[in-house]
Amino acid sequence: MIFLLQEWIEIILRWLHVIAGIAWIGSSFYFIALDLSLKQNKDLPSKSHGEAWQVHGGGFYHLVKYLVAPSRLPAELTWFKWEAYATWVSGFALLALIYYAGAELYMIDIVKYDFEKYEAIIISIIGIIIGWLLYDLICRMALKTNVYVLIIAILILVSSMSWLYSELFSYRGAYMQVGTVLGTIMVANVLMIIIPGQKKVVTSLLSGEEPDPKHGMIAKQRSLHNNYLTLPVIFIMIGNHYPFVYATSYSWIIISLILIIGALIRHFFNVKHTGENPPYWVLFPIIILITLSIYVSEIGKPNLELKNNKTTVKLIPKIPELILSNAQEIIVSKCSMCHSKEPLWENMRSAPKLIKLETTEDIINNIDKIYTHSVISFAMPPGNISFLESHERAEIGKLYEAISNIKNNK
Ligand code: HEC
Incomplete structure (x- = not known):
């Protein structure tokens, strides 16, 4: 209320x-x-x-x-x-x-x-x-x-x-x-x-x-x-x-x-x-x-330097598992304290802009916005409050690309 x-x-x-x-x-x-x-x-x-x-x-x-x-x-x-x-x-x-x-x-x-x-x-x-x-x-x-x-x-x-x-x-x-x-x-x-x-x-x-x-x-x-x-x-x-x-x-x-x-x-x-x-x-x-x-x-975009973790990209028409699990782990640990059904963040009563980032589905559905707010800009997390590192932004960027490729049937 x-x-x-x-x-x-x-x-x-x-x-x-x-x-x-x-x-x-x-x-x-x-x-x-x-x-x-x-x-x-x-x-x-x-x-x-x-x-x-x-x-x-x-x-x-x-x-x-x-x-x-x-x-x-x-x-x-x-x-x-x-x-x-x-x-x-x-x-x-x-x-x-x-x-x-x-x-x-x-x-x-x-x-x-x-x-x-x-x-x-x-x-x-x-x-x-x-x-x-x-x-x-x-x-x-x-x-x-x-x-x-x-x-x-x-x-x-x-x-x-x-x-x-x-x-x-x-x-x-x-x-x-x-x-x-x-x-x-x-x-x-x-x-x-x-x-x-x-x-x-x-x-x-x-x-x-x-x-x-x-x-x-x-x-x-x-x-x-x-x-x-x-x-x-x-x-x-x-x-x-x-x-x-x-x-x-x-x-x-x-x-x-x-x-x-x-x-x-x-x-x-x-x-x-x-x-x-x-x-x-x-x-x-x-x-x-x-x-x-x-x-x-x-x-002025975030600098996306990749760490040397060799991801094996499977060429199957779905999201490569490793890309997904890497990105999901990052998003859950750095975003979902606020973007969840019951945010842990003090005085926050519901997920900001009603964007929940908890499940694989949440992430895939919101990938475009996640990309604009945390890969090509520093908008999220606000004030980089949860210290999203540049290699983590790069991981999220990879997921975005993988999903776009699948959407474009590449
Ligand atoms: C400390 C809390 C907090 C964290 C952590 C956080 N956000 Fe947010 N997020 C917000 C708030 C508050 C808004 C609403 C901003 C506004 O009013 O425009 C928001 C809005 C958004 C929006 C929607 C913008 C729109 O106008 O549609 C996206 C997408 C988003 N955040 C993605 C992320 C991602 C991705 C992460 C992690 C990398 C993240 N956020 C981490 C608090 C947070």
């Missing part, structure tokens, strides 16, 4: 997180596209910056943008902020429920650092705050300098954070920590910079003063960063379901490559929205960078 309740809380939070994220990112994409498509028209009211005509849902919309602000404040004003806040709050709640409550499985890798649970949590929280402060500092320093310098500085900051966390936390913990830092930067841009700036503009308008255009400029810079960070952050959030992305030795490099790929894709659409010819050239660096990411995940 408690287990079920926890799972329900998790799925409801996830539901909220994804929906709030859709609302936030959807509106942000919409406004970026709208902004870029604005056209000048001399008949527009004073202080306006451009107009757009759109058709949707059975009607026509005529939108006019005012820069810095209209001469008079309208009676009703819709703000866009709750989508961003709800995304962060639900995301942090998920982080706490899954990664912090289960820190020994999801954050800590005792071979890297044998943190106490509370230490890992404190480092993660302080890391999120420091990530924002450093980013904010770089932006403040670079407001007047070249935009490319700023981009490179942010890229270096994120890459070094990813590297640092990959040294401190488990693969999965490090990966999600970087995603959280980037997501937090995006929300903090809204909460600490964009909205307060716009509030100041509104206050000036109300008191009959001329608003300071500085606020608009800063908000625009941060809003642009959010625009470019969106795709990489979403990649990280869905990437934690793909062990070859988050749990290989150079997953931190993959994050940096994705940061560039995501920005290139956004750049393509940003130019397209202005009505100009889209920069099709971005396709080339994107293909190169994706190829590079695949290569990086390949070289």
Whole structure:
């Protein structure tokens, strides 16, 4: 019952997180596209910056943008902020429920650092705050300098954070920590910079003063960063379901490559929205960078060195007995303390993801997942908690190959 309740809380939070994220990112994409498509028209009211005509849902919309602000404040004003806040709050709640409550499985890798649970949590929280402060500092320093310098500085900051966390936390913990830092930067841009700036503009308008255009400029810079960070952050959030992305030795490099790929894709659409010819050239660096990411995940796989135990492979159309018994012995001793009907692992009430790895049948039925999680990546055992050695991973790999060969009728 408690287990079920926890799972329900998790799925409801996830539901909220994804929906709030859709609302936030959807509106942000919409406004970026709208902004870029604005056209000048001399008949527009004073202080306006451009107009757009759109058709949707059975009607026509005529939108006019005012820069810095209209001469008079309208009676009703819709703000866009709750989508961003709800995304962060639900995301942090998920982080706490899954990664912090289960820190020994999801954050800590005792071979890297044998943190106490509370230490890992404190480092993660302080890391999120420091990530924002450093980013904010770089932006403040670079407001007047070249935009490319700023981009490179942010890229270096994120890459070094990813590297640092990959040294401190488990693969999965490090990966999600970087995603959280980037997501937090995006929300903090809204909460600490964009909205307060716009509030100041509104206050000036109300008191009959001329608003300071500085606020608009800063908000625009941060809003642009959010625009470019969106795709990489979403990649990280869905990437934690793909062990070859988050749990290989150079997953931190993959994050940096994705940061560039995501920005290139956004750049393509940003130019397209202005009505100009889209920069099709971005396709080339994107293909190169994706190829590079695949290569990086390949070289970061566990190193499968075989020990010199000569297995006699019988060429009969079924799994060679020795391969099966070797792999089964390893899996039972290194996985089934958690993956069993009644796990021995403390506070674990049922097999994680309902994957049981006890009998020959369990193992054969789940061999594909076992392969993705423990042969071509370090995802399992979590934080290598039961010390799965590379020659043991190789043995499991052999079983996978034997079964695939039989399935392919080789
Ligand atoms: C200390 C406990 C523990 C050990 C030991 C362990 N696992 Fe897991 N395993 C988990 C947990 C927790 C999850 C759920 C992870 C999640 O929520 O994505 C999991 C998930 C999985 C999944 C399913 C992933 C999915 O999303 O479908 C596979 C496959 C898996 N483990 C294989 C293994 C293999 C193979 C081993 C041994 C080499 C192993 N595990 C050892 C705790 C463990």
